[in-house]
Amino acid sequence: MTAGGAALDGRSRSYMDRLLETQNQPDPISRRHHYVPRTYLKRWGFGKLKRRIWNLDTITGEVRALSVNDVCVGENFYRVVGPDAQAHNRVESMFSVADMELARVQALFENLQDPDELEFDDLIGLGVTVAVQRMRTAQQRRLRLQHDAWLVAQNPKQFESMSDPMDPYRVAGIHTELLFNSMWQSADVMTTRSIEVWDDPEGRFWTCDTPVLVPFLNNKRPALMAAPYILWPVSPYRVVALTNAPSGEKAVIRQAAPKDRGLLKKSIEQGRERWIFAPPEQRDRLPKTKLFNRRTQMRLRCSQYTPQHKYLEPPGCCVEQAEGFSVGPDVVLCDRGLHSEAPAMCEYT
Numbered sequence: 001m002t003a004g005g006a007a008l009d010g011r012s013r014s015y016m017d018r019l020l021e022t023q024n025q026p027d028p029i030s031r032r033h034h035y036v037p038r039t040y041l042k043r044w045g046f047g048k049l050k051r052r053i054w055n056l057d058t059i060t061g062e063v064r065a066l067s068v069n070d071v072c073v074g075e076n077f078y079r080v081v082g083p084d085a086q087a088h089n090r091v092e093s094m095f096s097v098a099d100m101e102l103a104r105v106q107a108l109f110e111n112l113q114d115p116d117e118l119e120f121d122d123l124i125g126l127g128v129t130v131a132v133q134r135m136r137t138a139q140q141r142r143l144r145l146q147h148d149a150w151l152v153a154q155n156p157k158q159f160e161s162m163s164d165p166m167d168p169y170r171v172a173g174i175h176t177e178l179l180f181n182s183m184w185q186s187a188d189v190m191t192t193r194s195i196e197v198w199d200d201p202e203g204r205f206w207t208c209d210t211p212v213l214v215p216f217l218n219n220k221r222p223a224l225m226a227a228p229y230i231l232w233p234v235s236p237y238r239v240v241a242l243t244n245a246p247s248g249e250k251a252v253i254r255q256a257a258p259k260d261r262g263l264l265k266k267s268i269e270q271g272r273e274r275w276i277f278a279p280p281e282q283r284d285r286l287p288k289t290k291l292f293n294r295r296t297q298m299r300l301r302c303s304q305y306t307p308q309h310k311y312l313e314p315p316g317c318c319v320e321q322a323e324g325f326s327v328g329p330d331v332v333l334c335d336r337g338l339h340s341e342a343p344a345m346c347e348y349t
Contacts, residue, residue, distance in 0.1 A: 131186035153342035299324030
C-alpha cells in the first residue's frame with residue numbers, strides 16, 4: 001500500500017518527514033533507551049499518571065510493581081556511530097516520532113466504536129506502528145545476533161560479525177539501520193491484512209516486552225505472510241488482531257471469545273523475552289509458579305526446496321530460517337559437509 005515507503009501522502013508523508021528532520025536535531029542527553037515505549041505500557045499502569053505497572057519477571061519468577069521507567073529499557077540501546085565517526089543518540093529522537101504515532105494509533109483503536117470512521121492514513125499508521133514495534137525489541141536484536149553467529153561460522157571471510165568488542169555501538173547501529181530500512185516493507189505486509197478488534201469489557205488482556213505477537217504453530221513461528229494472526233494488545237480491554245481471513249470491512253469489532261483470550265495468553269507466555277505485564281486486577285493471575293525454560297530462538301532446517309519452491313538436487317540443500325520455541329537455538333542440518341557448527345549462537349539464548 002505504501003510501495004515500500006515510496007508512495008506516501010497525508011499523515012504518512014508527514015510522519016516520514018518528521019523522521020528525517022530528527023537528523024538535524026541536537027543529540028538527546030538520555031542514555032536510557034526504551035525498546036517498548038512507556039506511553040504504550042501506561043495503558044496497563046496504575047497510580048498517579050499510571051507510571052507503575054505490575055509485571056512478572058519470567059527469569060526470577062517475581063511479581064512486582066515497577067515504574068514504567070525501569071522496564072524494557074537498556075543503557076545506550078539505540079546509541080550508534082554516525083558518518084562522522086562520532087557516537088550519538090539521535091536514533092532515540094527518531095523513535096520519539098514513532099512513539100507519538102504509536103500513542104495516536106493505540107488510543108484510536110482503544111476507543112474505536114465505528115470502524116467506518118477509520119481513514120486510509122489510520123490503516124497505514126497501524127501498519128507502520130505494528131511493524132516498528134515488532135522489530136525494535138531486545139528479542140529481535142538477540143535473534144539477529146544468533147543469526148549473525150551462524151552466518152559468520154559458515155563463511156568468516158564473507159561475513160563480518162556484527163558483534164565487535166572494539167566497537168560497542170555496532171550492534172545497535174546494524175539493528176536500527178535494518179529496522180528503518182525495512183519498516184515500510186514490513187508495514188505493507190501488515191496493511192494487507194484484515195483488522196479485527198477484540199473487546200473484553202472485564203479488562204483481562206495482558207501484554208509483554210514483545211508487544212507484537214505472531215503465535216507459534218507447533219513450536220514454530222510462521223512467516224508473517226502465512227501467520228493466521230498477528231496480535232497487538234493496545235490495552236487491558238482491547239487487542240488489535242491482524243488476520244489473513246478477508247472480511248471486506250475496514251475493521252470488525254467483536255467481543256473476545258475464551259479461545260481468543262487463550263490464544264493471546266499462550267502467545268505472550270511463549271513469545272515474551274522476559275517481562276509479562278498485567279493490569280492491577282489481573283496481577284494475581286500472572287503465572288509466577290510456571291517455569292519459563294523456553295523462549296523464542298532461531299530455528300534452522302535443511303530443505304531440498306528453495307523459498308521459490310525450486311527443487312535442489314542432492315547433495316545441495318537450502319537452509320530454512322525461522323523462529324522456534326525452544327531452550328536454545330534449534331539447529332538440525334544435514335551431514336553432507338555443507339554446514340559448519342556455530343557454537344557462538346548459544347551465547348545469545
